[in-house]
Amino acid sequence: MMQSNNVHNFDIVITGCGPASQVLASALENALPEKKVAWIRDQSDLKEKKVDSRKLALSYSSLSILKKLKLISDKKIGYYIKKINVSDEGHFGKVFLHASKIGVPYLGTVLSFHELLQSLKKEKCCIYKDTVCEINQNEEEIKISLTNNQKIITKLIINTDRTTLPLSTMQKFKFNTKIFKQFAITADIIFESNNGNEAFERFTEEGPFALLPFSDNAMNMVWCLDEREKKVYSSLNDGELISLIQNKFGWKLGKICSVNNIAFYDLKRETIKNFFSHRILNIGSFANKMHPVAGQGFNLTIRDIYTVIKTLAQNEDPGSWSSLNSINKNRKIDQQNIIWFTEGLIHLFSNKELSFFRSLGLSTFNHFNFLQQSLKKFIIKDEY
Numbered sequence: 001m002m003q004s005n006n007v008h009n010f011d012i013v014i015t016g017c018g019p020a021s022q023v024l025a026s027a028l029e030n031a032l033p034e035k036k037v038a039w040i041r042d043q044s045d046l047k048e049k050k051v052d053s054r055k056l057a058l059s060y061s062s063l064s065i066l067k068k069l070k071l072i073s074d075k076k077i078g079y080y081i082k083k084i085n086v087s088d089e090g091h092f093g094k095v096f097l098h099a100s101k102i103g104v105p106y107l108g109t110v111l112s113f114h115e116l117l118q119s120l121k122k123e124k125c126c127i128y129k130d131t132v133c134e135i136n137q138n139e140e141e142i143k144i145s146l147t148n149n150q151k152i153i154t155k156l157i158i159n160t161d162r163t164t165l166p167l168s169t170m171q172k173f174k175f176n177t178k179i180f181k182q183f184a185i186t187a188d189i190i191f192e193s194n195n196g197n198e199a200f201e202r203f204t205e206e207g208p209f210a211l212l213p214f215s216d217n218a219m220n221m222v223w224c225l226d227e228r229e230k231k232v233y234s235s236l237n238d239g240e241l242i243s244l245i246q247n248k249f250g251w252k253l254g255k256i257c258s259v260n261n262i263a264f265y266d267l268k269r270e271t272i273k274n275f276f277s278h279r280i281l282n283i284g285s286f287a288n289k290m291h292p293v294a295g296q297g298f299n300l301t302i303r304d305i306y307t308v309i310k311t312l313a314q315n316e317d318p319g320s321w322s323s324l325n326s327i328n329k330n331r332k333i334d335q336q337n338i339i340w341f342t343e344g345l346i347h348l349f350s351n352k353e354l355s356f357f358r359s360l361g362l363s364t365f366n367h368f369n370f371l372q373q374s375l376k377k378f379i380i381k382d383e384y
Contacts, residue, residue: 007151011035012318016160017042019113020284020301026120027069031309037125040132042163053261055220057212059108062302072119078111079214082197110214135169137278156319160284172277178269180291182207183230185223187262193254195219209248222292234264267291271335275328279319288335296338303334
């Protein structure tokens with residue numbers, strides 16, 4: 001195809017501003033170096049105004065994927081989780097998950113988005129810091145118009161969030177939505193005692209309460225509460241919030257010294273019905289918004305990216321119906337499994353009538369090694 005000064009040809013175009021876009025760009029560079037890749041980032045992302053301090057928990061299998069894609073080395077990344085303490089508030093049952101009992105060196109790692117992105121090698125793809133104003137799809141290609149009047153022709157668009165595509169294109173995709181009538185408080189908490197690489201998940205009547213270690217004395221909190229309490233909690237000062245967190249968690253790690261990076265957000269599940277439309281594929285936060293109870297959101301994105309890389313490596317035309325349909329089938333199965341798992345946990349631990357059987361089941365789990373070994377298939381997915 002001919003290329004003028006303002007018309008550019010690429011095999012694959014990535015749209016989006018978040019971490020998923022950068023992980024995908026780096027993965028494509030490593031795995032498919034023969035493909036010409038462009039990345040369209042919104043104008044608002046022109047300057048990195050501040051370091052992204054948001055935390056994420058990467059599972060053992062996600063780290064394995066990142067290593068297979070040569071996005072990270074064997075060098076330690078983040079702060080490893082070696083134990084998980086799961087409890088049901090007000091009841092006797094507890095589960096203690098140990099990496100050593102399952103046969104792995106760690107269960108996962110916690111790090112900031114900034115730390116993950118810093119570990120990636122800088123992509124060679126062509127970056128457009130602009131906004132898409134129009135998309136025209138035809139049988140062989142897609143024509144993209146940017147606000148600066150540049151035109152891009154590509155075989156495939158891979159979209160990762162809702163900041164870059166025009167509304168007319170986003171409306172082609174339908175979603176399954178569930179409102180949880182909860183909100184979450186996230187914060188970084190400094191304790192006076194060492195956490196020993198232990199994470200905590202406590203199920204309460206109001207919702208799950210989780211603490212994930214990201215340094216010896218620091219924990220990232222995700223606390224889910226009834227939406228009717230949001231106004232009350234959002235009006236608390238730091239001292240009042242610390243007091244409530246201390247009362248909720250207790251003194252296992254000593255006194256809470258400080259709380260930082262406090263944020264509030266409403267909880268809903270919003271999952272895409274079809275991952276693709278003609279030569280447009282959606283992954284990441286555009287396709288999957290999950291309840292944070294099991295910390296699976298970004299892990300699902302990592303698996304999205306791995307499926308994309310494996311499938312495109314086997315197809316000459318990256319935007320062909322057969323390749324995109326294959327990705328769609330794979331991701332829908334994984335998506336549905338995570339929905340079943342996360343929402344099953346929510347239902348199980350919010351049902352007061354099952355409290356005795358929950359406690360009995362949790363206690364039994366600790367005494368049978370084969371039950372902990374059965375977690376291997378969930379923590380270490382064979383296909384990865």
